[in-house]
Structure formats: C-alpha cells, structure tokens
Amino acid sequence: MPELTPGKFEIIGYKKDDINKITRPAISYWQDAWRRLKKNPIAMVSIAVLIVMVIMVIIGPMIRGYDYVTMNVAQKNLTPSSKYWFGTDNLGRDLFSRIWAGARASIIIALVATALKLVFGTLYGALMAHFGGWVDEVLMRVIEVINSIPSLLITILIMMVLGNSLFSLLVALSITAWCNTARQVRGMIKQLRESEYVYAAEVLGAKPIRIIFKHYIPNMLGILILDASTAIPGFIFTEAGLSFLGIGLKSPAISLGVLISMGQHSMDFYPYQLFFPCLLLCIIVMAFNLLGDGLRDALDPKLRQ
Known part of the structure; x- marks a missing residue:
C-alpha cells in the first residue's frame, strides 16, 4: 500500500498563495453595529425622519417668511391654505412657523437635559x-x-420656586433623571473593575479620573447611547405634558407643549391648531423610540443572531 504524504494531496479551488490568507475582513465593534443597524429598515427610516426634523427645526421658521411672534389680529384663525400652510392661531400668527420654532425649543430642552443626565x-x-x-x-x-x-x-x-422659565424646566427635568443612569453605570463598572487592564492601570499609578475616562466610559458607550436614545423622547414628551398642564413653559414662550395647550382651548372650532402640533410631537417621539429599538438590537451582543 503506497504511503500517504502531504505532497500527494491537492487543495482544489484555491491558489497556493491564498491558502493562508483571511478572506473575511476584520471589523470593529462599531462597524459591526453600524452594519447591523443598516439592515434594520425601520431604524434607517427613523434616522431619515430625524434628519429631516432637525433640518426643519433650523430652517422651518424661516421658510414662509412670516414673523411667528408678532400678532396680526386681522389674520386670526385662518384655516390651512396656500398662504398659511398650517393656518394661523387665535392671534393671527403663522402656525407653520410657530410649530417648527416650538419643536426646536422642545428638542433643545430634551438634548440639554439628556446631556446633563448622562454626564x-x-x-x-x-x-x-x-x-x-x-x-x-x-x-x-x-x-x-x-x-x-x-x-x-x-x-x-x-x-413654583424658580418660576416658569427654561432654566427651571431643565433643572426640574434633570434633577431626578440621572439616578437611573448612575445605577446602570454603577452595575457596569462593578463588572469592569475586575478586568485585567483596570488592575494594570491601578498598578501603574493611574489616577481614578483617568481610569474612569480612559477605561470605564469607552467600554460603556453602547449602554450610554441606548440610554440617551430612550431619554430624549421621554424628555420631549415630559416637557410637552408639563407645558400642557401649565406647569412647564407658558406663553409667550414657544414649545410643542405650549402650542398643544393653546390649541386645546380652540379645538372645538379650529381643530387644526391642536392637530398639527400633536402630529409633529408624535412623529418625533416615535422616530426616537424606533431608533432606540434599532440601536438596542445593533449594540447589544446578547441580541445578535
């Protein structure tokens, strides 16, 4: 019986120079998360909607060229038309421009409150x-x-103590919201604290603040991003609810909650004054929530298929 040697075997379908090459490119954790997120059509549609919303809150109040602050009683309570796309309110101000200005204020409040909560x-x-x-x-x-x-x-x-101002609203929204973030971070760092690289940094004399920013936070970015994606719509909805109840911002300040509160008083005769602010609020909150679900599936290793 002839002896079997490696030289008598031939690999079919590969060149000799390609046998030891790795055909699949190495990708990082964030590249893999982005690849998974792109496969989620709902999340990508949410991103597109939020991009449009951000652009509109910047340029929306200027598109029609109307002053959304100055009153024009002669043009009050006009229904939507080619001149006033969303109609006018009870003081004759262009509702299209006011809605985007209010959405700008609501989003800014939510972003600042989320940043304070995370930091x-x-x-x-x-x-x-x-x-x-x-x-x-x-x-x-x-x-x-x-x-x-x-x-x-x-x-x-x-x-009640600070008054109905933007600063007091930010304080009120942020003063308790950070507690859940602190609990999550505490649990994550309890696990990371036992890692070899953290122990090596402590042995080399690294200060606690350096360990926190250099080793802990980079390994928690996924959790923090998920926390932010769920906190932003929550803050937007909370601000709208507080302003609607008269606890948050009040007129002449503009936000989605203020516009919904004003539209509620005239909804029996002019329902469009309530419908458009509510519609925009629902679209923004839903887009953030759906994006948060997509980010959870993309960033959480336990949910990967």
Whole structure:
C-alpha cells in the first residue's frame, strides 16, 4: 500500500498563495453595529425622519417668511391654505412657523437635559463603583432618598420656586433623571473593575479620573447611547405634558407643549391648531423610540443572531 504524504494531496479551488490568507475582513465593534443597524429598515427610516426634523427645526421658521411672534389680529384663525400652510392661531400668527420654532425649543430642552443626565449620572455612578466601601454606601443612600420622593412633586416644587422659565424646566427635568443612569453605570463598572487592564492601570499609578475616562466610559458607550436614545423622547414628551398642564413653559414662550395647550382651548372650532402640533410631537417621539429599538438590537451582543 503506497504511503500517504502531504505532497500527494491537492487543495482544489484555491491558489497556493491564498491558502493562508483571511478572506473575511476584520471589523470593529462599531462597524459591526453600524452594519447591523443598516439592515434594520425601520431604524434607517427613523434616522431619515430625524434628519429631516432637525433640518426643519433650523430652517422651518424661516421658510414662509412670516414673523411667528408678532400678532396680526386681522389674520386670526385662518384655516390651512396656500398662504398659511398650517393656518394661523387665535392671534393671527403663522402656525407653520410657530410649530417648527416650538419643536426646536422642545428638542433643545430634551438634548440639554439628556446631556446633563448622562454626564452627572455617569460620573456619579463611576465614583460609587470605583471607590466602593463607605463612598458607595453614602452615595447610594442619596439616590434612594431622591427616588423615594415622587418626581412630579419635585418638578412642581422646583417650577413654583424658580418660576416658569427654561432654566427651571431643565433643572426640574434633570434633577431626578440621572439616578437611573448612575445605577446602570454603577452595575457596569462593578463588572469592569475586575478586568485585567483596570488592575494594570491601578498598578501603574493611574489616577481614578483617568481610569474612569480612559477605561470605564469607552467600554460603556453602547449602554450610554441606548440610554440617551430612550431619554430624549421621554424628555420631549415630559416637557410637552408639563407645558400642557401649565406647569412647564407658558406663553409667550414657544414649545410643542405650549402650542398643544393653546390649541386645546380652540379645538372645538379650529381643530387644526391642536392637530398639527400633536402630529409633529408624535412623529418625533416615535422616530426616537424606533431608533432606540434599532440601536438596542445593533449594540447589544446578547441580541445578535
């Protein structure tokens, strides 16, 4: 029986120079997440809708060329037409321009409140988890005390003390929202703290602030992005609800909540004054929520198929 040697075997379908080559390109975690996100048509449509919304809140109030602040009683309560696309309100102001100006204010409030929530919550949770011990216990008790008080009650008290202004609304929205972020960050860092690279950084004398920004936060970006994508629509809806109830912003300030509150008073005779602000609010909130679902599927390794 002839002896079998490697030289008597031939690999069919490959060239000799290509045998040891890796045909599949190496991609990073974020490239893989983007590839998965692109396969989600609902998430991509949501991104396109949000891009259009951002462009419109920037240029929308200027498209028609009408002053959305100055009153023109002679043109009040006009129905939608070629001149006034969304009609006019009870003081003769162009509703199309006012809606986009209100959406701009609502989105800015949501973005600033989300940034405050992420920054303060991340740093607070990182300090708890990194130092541990009595520091963790004391800071955790602070969170429990804040969460024990109804957030709506805190919001009402802050708005009563500081007044119905943009600053007081941001304080009211952010003062309790960071607690959930701090809890999530604390849990994640409790796991990352046992990693070899964190231990090596501590042995080399790295300061806690460097470990937090260099090692902890980059490994939590996926969770923080998901947190932001769910917090933004929540803040938009909360601002609209507070302004609708008269707790948040009030006229002459402009936001989607203020416009919905004003449209509610005249909905029996002029329903379009309520319909258009509500429609835009629903579109923005739904787009953010659907994008958040797509980001969750793309960024969470446990949900990968």
